[in-house]
Every structure is written in structure tokens, then in C-alpha cells.
Amino acid sequence: MQTRNSFTLFFLFIMSFPLYVCSQIVTGAEQMEQYLPLLKGKRIGMVVNHTSVVGMNQTHLLDTLLKRNVRIIKVFAPEHGFRGNADAGETVKDGKDSRTGVSIVSLYGNNKKPTAAQLKDIDVILFDIQDVGARFYTYISTMYYVMEACAENNKEMIVLDRPNPCDYVEGPILKPAYRSFVGMLPIPVLHGCTIGELAQMINGEGWIANKKNPCPLRVIPMTGWKHGEPYSLPIKPSPNLPNDQSIRLYASLCPFEATRVSVGRGTTFPFQVLGAPNKKYGDFTFTPRSLAGFDKNPMHKNVACYGEDLRNADAVNGFTLRYFLHFYRLSGEGAAFFSRARWFDLLLGTDSVRKAILRGDSEDTIRNSWQKELQTYKEIRKKYLLY
Known part of the structure; x- marks a missing residue:
């Protein structure tokens, strides 16, 4: 009887295993069969950080592509740096990656947008950074500037998609007068998009400066995830978001x-x-x-x-x-x-939220004040959803 029960449990485990495998998230970075052909024979610039990893061993995408003889010319590093250990607001310097010798160009500080000179020896920009779904998380501001630079210099850009771990659509929509590096786009505090969907929205809604010539963009989607599903990040995305x-x-x-x-x-x-x-x-x-x-x-x-x-x-x-x-x-x-x-x-x-707080408005009253604009945004968002 015990043997039969053990066999039954083992059989049920084996039968469920394929379903488990199918439900695993495969990020855009891991869909190499889709984007490696697009990199062949081209000079590549990468916008990546410590979250840009692939496989069970969490190998950095830079190391992975170099082993496949992809011609990486330089890495563009966002806030917190290429290895992700700089404090918020800390200056990130240009240099070379000590492990690979690849040149690193900072996109934080005075140089937030790649210049024409920095893109001159690049054919394709590969963007792979884990976002957390909040408008003021500056990785999406970096993506915006890179898209703008690619549009201006006619450079291809490939975004490797990853899940949104805080997948909600909430908060006030950014007003043009309050545009800054902690808010570049007319989206709510929680935008409810993956970084690939957001890139498509930036292009589709004409939010980059060069509206006549949008960024030559391609998004490599992930599999095994859809909106509303939880996602626990395997690597902390920045120094002060550890879990x-x-x-x-x-x-x-x-x-x-x-x-x-x-x-x-x-x-x-x-x-x-x-x-x-x-x-x-x-x-x-x-x-x-x-x-x-x-x-x-x-x-x-x-x-x-x-x-x-x-x-x-x-x-x-x-x-x-x-x-x-x-x-x-x-x-x-x-x-x-x-x-x-x-x-x-x-x-x-x-400034309406601060003024409402000073008036003594309740949270419900404040939340109701942005619902109409939020509904308009949700209709826009629908056009770009991939999952």
C-alpha cells in the first residue's frame, strides 16, 4: 500500500512537471533565437546593469553575448552604475568594465542622453534593464533618452522585455510643467506596463522629440508571464530595493x-x-x-x-x-x-496633490481627483499591451 501511494505521488509529480516548465518565465534576454540574428555582423551598444542576467546561473548578458562572439562596442550605464552598486544620486563615471575591458559610458549625471559622437560607432542599441513599474524609477527615463537619441541618429534599438513586479495603474498623471528625470512621461505613478510595452507607447504616442521619425524599435517579448501575475525579482534592482x-x-x-x-x-x-x-x-x-x-x-x-x-x-x-x-x-x-x-x-x-493635502482633503477625495485622467491613460495603455 505504501509502495502504491509512493508510485502514485511520483506519477502525479511527473505529469505535473511539463506544466511547471511551461509556466516558467523566459525573459526577452533569454529569447536569443529571436534577437541574435539581428545582431549578426553589427556593432552593438548595450544599455544594461546588474539586473541584465540570463539563465539559471544568472550570467550577465554582456558576458553571455561576448562568448557568442557578438561585437559589443560599449556599455551605457544608468543610475547606480553598470554593476548596480552606486548610491541614489551618486555620480557614475565613464571607464572600462574590469571583467571584460568593454568601455562604459555613464548615462547618469550631466550626460543622460547618448550623444551623436557616442553613437557614431554603434549600429544597434540593446536595452535590458529590470524596471519596477514606478514613474520616478529612473531606468525608464534613461530608456526615453536612449530612444530619443536613436531616433535622432537613425540607430536601431532592441528592448529585451522583463515582467513588471508592481503591476498596477494608479496615481496622478504627470503634468508637462513637472517633467524631470524622475518623471519624463505623461503616465501615472504606477504605469502598469512592462518596459517593452512602455517603449512601444513612447513611440506610438509620439512622446519623443523627433515625432516625424520615431525610434527604430523592436521589442523581444518574454513568455510565461501575463499582467496581474506576481513576480519576485531574483536580483535587487537598485541598492535600496532589497526585496x-x-x-x-x-x-x-x-x-x-x-x-x-x-x-x-x-x-x-x-x-x-x-x-x-x-x-x-x-x-x-x-x-x-x-x-x-x-x-x-x-x-x-x-x-x-x-x-x-x-x-x-x-x-x-x-x-x-x-x-x-x-x-x-x-x-x-x-x-x-x-x-x-x-x-x-x-x-x-x-502640485495638486500637495495642495489637496494642505487643504485637509481625504485620501478618497484626492484619489478621485485623478480618476478621469487615469481612465484616459488606461485606454491608451490598452493599445500597447503584449501580455
């Missing part, structure tokens, strides 16, 4: 960076806690430190902060203002709570 909870909370906590409330930079749990050096904010305490791999110079460094621990918070989905409104009310500071008011407006893409 799924931080990614879930990122969009809702990022506006605090325009205040004196810490989001936990300088701890091993950034974007999972809130606090400031005042006991009125709560009983939970943490002390930001200079922490390699996270943040070397965090706000309130070496000062105890009091606030709230969100590491085990339930139902953290999408974008909410409830945490911000709660701390704003606890502060009792009114307009002074926005220590960097312009930065807050740039992150939200509008």
Missing part, C-alpha cells in the same frame, strides 16, 4: 523623500520603515548608518528615528497616500512638513 516588500511599498513611500521623514535608507530594510528623530511619530525605532551596498550617507545618519515598521504590513498593493497623510497629521507642521515642496511635486508629477 519584494520594499518594491511593493516603493511608490507609496518615495514621496517621503521630499520631507524629513526617513524611509529607512542606511538600514538593511529601506522602503519598509518610516521615521524621524521625534517620538511623536511612533514607538518603533531605527538608526540610519553609513551602510555599504545600501546608502553611504543617509538622512539622519547615526540619529535614532521613531516611527512605523512596515516590513510585515499586509495588503500593500498599488499606490496609497495613507502613510503620507498619517505622518503629515502627526507632524502638526502644515506646509513645513514638505521640506522640499518642489521635489514632492516632481515626484507626484503635479
